[in-house]
Amino acid sequence: MKIFDIYIKNFRKFDCFDISFDDKFLIKGCTGSGKTSIIESCYFSISGKSFRTSHLKDVVKSDSENLYVKCNMEDISGFKREITSGLDRSGNKKIMLDGAPVSRKELINSVKYMVHTPDDMDIIEGVPSKRRDFLDKAVFIEDGSYYDDLMNYFRYLKHKSLSLKKGNGKAVIYLNEAAIPLINKIRDRRMDICSKINCEISETVKKIFPGLILDVSSYTDENPGEKLNMKLEKEMEKGYPLYGPHLDTVNIKYQVGESKNMSMGEKYLISVILKLSELYLHAKAGIYPVFFIDDAFVFLDDEKKQMLLDTVMNLKNQVIMTTSVNMPDTYDKLKVFSF
Numbered sequence: 437m438k439i440f441d442i443y444i445k446n447f448r449k450f451d452c453f454d455i456s457f458d459d460k461f462l463i464k465g466c467t468g469s470g471k472t473s474i475i476e477s478c479y480f481s482i483s484g485k486s487f488r489t490s491h492l493k494d495v496v497k498s499d500s501e502n503l504y505v506k507c508n509m510e511d512i513s514g515f516k517r518e519i520t521s522g523l524d525r526s527g528n529k530k531i532m533l534d535g536a537p538v539s540r541k542e543l544i545n546s547v548k549y550m551v552h553t554p555d556d557m558d559i560i561e562g563v564p565s566k567r568r569d570f571l572d573k574a575v576f577i578e579d580g581s582y583y584d585d586l587m588n589y590f591r592y593l594k595h596k597s598l599s600l601k602k603g604n605g606k607a608v609i610y611l612n613e614a615a616i617p618l619i620n621k622i623r624d625r626r627m628d629i630c631s632k633i634n635c636e637i638s639e640t641v642k643k644i645f646p647g648l649i650l651d652v653s654s655y656t657d658e659n660p661g662e663k664l665n666m667k668l669e670k671e672m673e674k675g676y677p678l679y680g681p682h683l684d685t686v687n688i689k690y691q692v693g694e695s696k697n698m699s700m701g702e703k704y705l706i707s708v709i710l711k712l713s714e715l716y717l718h719a720k721a722g723i724y725p726v727f728f729i730d731d732a733f734v735f736l737d738d739e740k741k742q743m744l745l746d747t748v749m750n751l752k753n754q755v756i757m758t759t760s761v762n763m764p765d766t767y768d769k770l771k772v773f774s775f
């Protein structure tokens with residue numbers, strides 16, 4: 437999977453801008469120069485979303501009515517593709533793949549991408565949804581059909597919420613019973629990805645953060661049917677679902693020696709280790725997502741920066757990074773664009 441070039445019109449601060457990428461690419465520039473916007477536009481092009489806002493219309497240039505993005509890339513099967521996307525101020529979006537409208541599901545199966553930003557430190561200590569999201573995205577990349585499973589689960593939650601609000605207990609029991617196989621499937625997939633990530637973590641930690649103990653685990657339940665029945669009364673009282681994979685805990689245990697208190701740089705490093713471990717596990721399945729790294733290695737000293745850059749340069753994936761600080765750019769293979 438590789439992005440060759442992108443042309444953007446009315447995206448964030450840019451009127452018109454185009455850029456070609458290499459296999460390992462660094463975008464340098466001062467604060468506000470538009471570095472994150474460039475990788476955000478790539479992300480938007482291949483996913484139809486933004487990694488920094490859920491209010492997609494925010495990416496439309498403030499004095500414009502709509503934006504346009506055109507991206508040439510090689511998809512996961514090695515085919516050259518062109519994605520064009522439009523978005524207006526009301527959030528109406530149109531994505532075309534090789535000139536034909538494409539659904540999000542089709543996109544998921546043709547393009548694979550991963551992002552690391554400093555916000556990913558929240559995977560370790562932020563709200564539980566950040567950890568669930570981390571696992572779910574890793575499963576998506578492995579298997580696009582997991583997207584359908586999650587969508588079906590959210591559809592079940594929506595119907596269940598409606599029935600709870602109407603006080604229709606019979607409908608809730610019926611919906612719960614029908615959802616049990618799906619609940620088990622989502623939990624099994626999350627557990628499976630945790631064990632695969634843990635296998636890769638042990639190798640990655642040895643190279644990057646010796647002495648660190650890092651382990652990812654997700655909630656499991658032998659008998660979800662029983663739990664759903666137990667929660668029913670409370671759910672009827674509250675009017676919304678109180679149990680299921682959308683609320684499951686995902687634990688990330690980390691420790692160095694006796695200490696569980698990490699410095700900013702150490703937390704940053706852990707978040708990078710998690711993403712790299714995910715990349716390694718996908719590589720074992722022959723899947724090489726484009727890897728975007730925003731504000732690359734921002735909280736690290738020069739030695740750690742160099743070490744991570746060495747690691748990134750050895751990946752088989754295309755890597756597109758941004759930075760506003762000096763980075764060691766002594767690699768022939770690393771192409772640099774400066775604002």
Ligand SMILES: Nc1ncnc2c1ncn2[C@@H]1O[C@H](COP(=O)(O)OP(=O)(O)OP(=O)(O)O)[C@@H](O)[C@H]1O
Binds near residue numbers: 449470
């Ligand atoms: N919708 C928009 N319309 C116009 N300008 C915008 C819009 N959204 C963001 N901007 C501006 O775009 C500029 C570039 O933002 P961006 O976050 O891409 O910069 P950056 O180079 O990544 O900065 P930093 O080094 O701080 O991360 C900012 O000055 C911001 O105010």
Ligand SMILES: [Mg+2]
Binds near residue numbers: 730731758
């Ligand atoms: Mg930025």
